[in-house]
Amino acid sequence: MNELDTELMMGQLLKRGLTRTDDETAADLLIFNTCSIRDLAERKVMGKLGQLGMLGRIKQRRAVIGVTGCMANAKKESLFRKLPHVDFVLGTNNIADLVSVLDEVLETNKPTIRTEDRFEDNLDYIATHREDKVKAFVSIIRGCDKFCTYCVVPYTRGAEVSRSPDSVLEECRHLASQGYKEITLLGQNVNSYGNDQPEWGCKFHDLLYKIDQIEGIERVRFMTSHPVDITKQLMEAIRDLPSLCEFVHFPLQAGSNRILRKMHRIYTVEQYLEKVQMLREIVPNVALGTDIIVGFPTETEEDFEETCRWMKEIRYAVSFIFAYSPRKGTPAMRWIDDIPEEVKQKRLQRLLAIHNTIAAEQLQDMLGQEVEVLVESKQTEGIYLKSRTRLWQKVIFPGDELLIGSLQRVKIHSCSSQTLVGTLTN
Ligand code: SF4
The missing domain is CATH 3.40.50 (Rossmann fold)
Incomplete structure (x- = not known):
C-alpha cells in the first residue's frame, strides 16, 4: 500500500x-x-x-x-x-x-x-506514476475495521472506505490500454470491499467478475485478506475467472486459539482450517500465503508448538514471519512484552526453517513440469529473464527481453532455494 x-x-x-x-x-x-x-x-x-x-x-x-x-x-x-x-x-x-x-x-x-482520520476518495488515480510497465497496484479499499490488538493500521489509516467500482474499472481499463498485463488489487482487507457501501450492490467477488471482462488484463491478484471475510463466492471466483490467479494470502497469525483470542483475530484455528479445506476443495491447485507473529505477549512454548504444527500441516507456499514488537496506541500495549528477544528470535528461526523446508519441497515438486509465466523483467546481468507463475513462484529462464510483458510457457529443469529455473517450450 x-x-x-x-x-x-x-x-x-x-x-x-x-x-x-x-x-x-x-x-x-x-x-x-x-x-x-x-x-x-x-x-x-x-x-x-x-x-x-x-x-x-x-x-x-x-x-x-x-x-x-x-x-x-x-x-x-x-x-x-x-x-x-x-x-x-x-x-x-x-x-x-x-x-x-x-x-x-x-x-x-x-x-x-x-492528518484526517477518514479517507476521502478524491485521488487522481490516472496520474499515478509507475516505474513497472507490466504489473500495477490498484487500490480498492482503504482502512480497516478489524482492530487486531497488535495492529496500528485502524488508528493510522482509519475506517474502511471502499472505492467506487466505476473508478476502479476506469483505472483498470486505463492500465490495460497502457499495456499492463497484471494488476494487484490492494486493501488492508480487500474481502470486505463494498460492505461500507451496500447500495452499490458490489461485493469483492462482484468486482472481480467485472475486472475479468477487461480485455488485456491477463492476471489479477489481490492482497490482503482477513480469513473471516473470505467467502465461498470468492473461492468460486478464483476457480471460475480466467484472469484471477490461484494464490491467496490467508494470514493465520498464530496457531493457538488462546493467542488468536488475545490478538482479537475473531476466528479459531478450527474455523480457519475449515475455510482452508473449503478453498482447497473448490480450487485444488491453490497456493496459500500467510503472516505469522511469534512472541506475542504470554505466548508459551505450547502455544508456539501449535503454530509450528499448523505450519507443517497447512504447508504455505509463502510465509511472512515476524517477531512481535509492541506498537504505541494499540490495545496490546497494555500487556507486558514478556517474551525475551532471544526467545522470539529462536522461535522465528525455527518457524522459518519449517517454512523453508516445505517451500523447497514444493519447488522440487515442480521439476519437469511446464508452467505459464508472465515475463516481468531481465536480470541486471546475464541472459535470464525474470517471471512468475500464476501461483507466484519465481521462474528464471534464458530469453530475449522483447518477451517482457508476455505470457510464455516454460519447462522447469532445476531450482535454487527460492527460484525455479527453466527453458522456453514455445
Ligand atoms: S492486522 Fe490486518 S485485519 Fe488486523 S487490524 Fe491490522 S490491517 Fe486490520
Missing part, C-alpha cells in the same frame, strides 16, 4: 511540474513515506530524518522535507517537536492534498500538517 501511495504522490508531483532525482543532496523536496507497522521501520526513518537535521537538512540547498504515511498519522505534531527541520506532515488519508500542502509551505515557510 505504501508503494502505491508513493506512486500516487509521485504522479501528483510530476503533474505539478516537478522532476525526479535519485540524488538526495540535489533534491529540493524530500518526502519520507513512512510505515508504522513495526518498530524497526519507524526507528530507521527517525534515524534518517535526525541525520538530515544534523546535516542542516541539506539546509544550504533549503530542501523542503515532508513526512507522509502511517507515522504521520501516528505521531502527528510531535514530529515537529522532535524534528524541527521537518516542513510538513501529511497523513495517509490526505495524499490528495500533497500539492496544496507543498504550496502552502513554500508560501508561508511554516510547518504544515494534515
Whole structure:
C-alpha cells in the first residue's frame, strides 16, 4: 500500500511540474513515506530524518522535507517537536492534498500538517506514476475495521472506505490500454470491499467478475485478506475467472486459539482450517500465503508448538514471519512484552526453517513440469529473464527481453532455494 501511495504522490508531483532525482543532496523536496507497522521501520526513518537535521537538512540547498504515511498519522505534531527541520506532515488519508500542502509551505515557510482520520476518495488515480510497465497496484479499499490488538493500521489509516467500482474499472481499463498485463488489487482487507457501501450492490467477488471482462488484463491478484471475510463466492471466483490467479494470502497469525483470542483475530484455528479445506476443495491447485507473529505477549512454548504444527500441516507456499514488537496506541500495549528477544528470535528461526523446508519441497515438486509465466523483467546481468507463475513462484529462464510483458510457457529443469529455473517450450 505504501508503494502505491508513493506512486500516487509521485504522479501528483510530476503533474505539478516537478522532476525526479535519485540524488538526495540535489533534491529540493524530500518526502519520507513512512510505515508504522513495526518498530524497526519507524526507528530507521527517525534515524534518517535526525541525520538530515544534523546535516542542516541539506539546509544550504533549503530542501523542503515532508513526512507522509502511517507515522504521520501516528505521531502527528510531535514530529515537529522532535524534528524541527521537518516542513510538513501529511497523513495517509490526505495524499490528495500533497500539492496544496507543498504550496502552502513554500508560501508561508511554516510547518504544515494534515492528518484526517477518514479517507476521502478524491485521488487522481490516472496520474499515478509507475516505474513497472507490466504489473500495477490498484487500490480498492482503504482502512480497516478489524482492530487486531497488535495492529496500528485502524488508528493510522482509519475506517474502511471502499472505492467506487466505476473508478476502479476506469483505472483498470486505463492500465490495460497502457499495456499492463497484471494488476494487484490492494486493501488492508480487500474481502470486505463494498460492505461500507451496500447500495452499490458490489461485493469483492462482484468486482472481480467485472475486472475479468477487461480485455488485456491477463492476471489479477489481490492482497490482503482477513480469513473471516473470505467467502465461498470468492473461492468460486478464483476457480471460475480466467484472469484471477490461484494464490491467496490467508494470514493465520498464530496457531493457538488462546493467542488468536488475545490478538482479537475473531476466528479459531478450527474455523480457519475449515475455510482452508473449503478453498482447497473448490480450487485444488491453490497456493496459500500467510503472516505469522511469534512472541506475542504470554505466548508459551505450547502455544508456539501449535503454530509450528499448523505450519507443517497447512504447508504455505509463502510465509511472512515476524517477531512481535509492541506498537504505541494499540490495545496490546497494555500487556507486558514478556517474551525475551532471544526467545522470539529462536522461535522465528525455527518457524522459518519449517517454512523453508516445505517451500523447497514444493519447488522440487515442480521439476519437469511446464508452467505459464508472465515475463516481468531481465536480470541486471546475464541472459535470464525474470517471471512468475500464476501461483507466484519465481521462474528464471534464458530469453530475449522483447518477451517482457508476455505470457510464455516454460519447462522447469532445476531450482535454487527460492527460484525455479527453466527453458522456453514455445
Ligand atoms: S485485519 Fe490486518 S490491517 Fe486490520 S487490524 Fe488486523 S492486522 Fe491490522
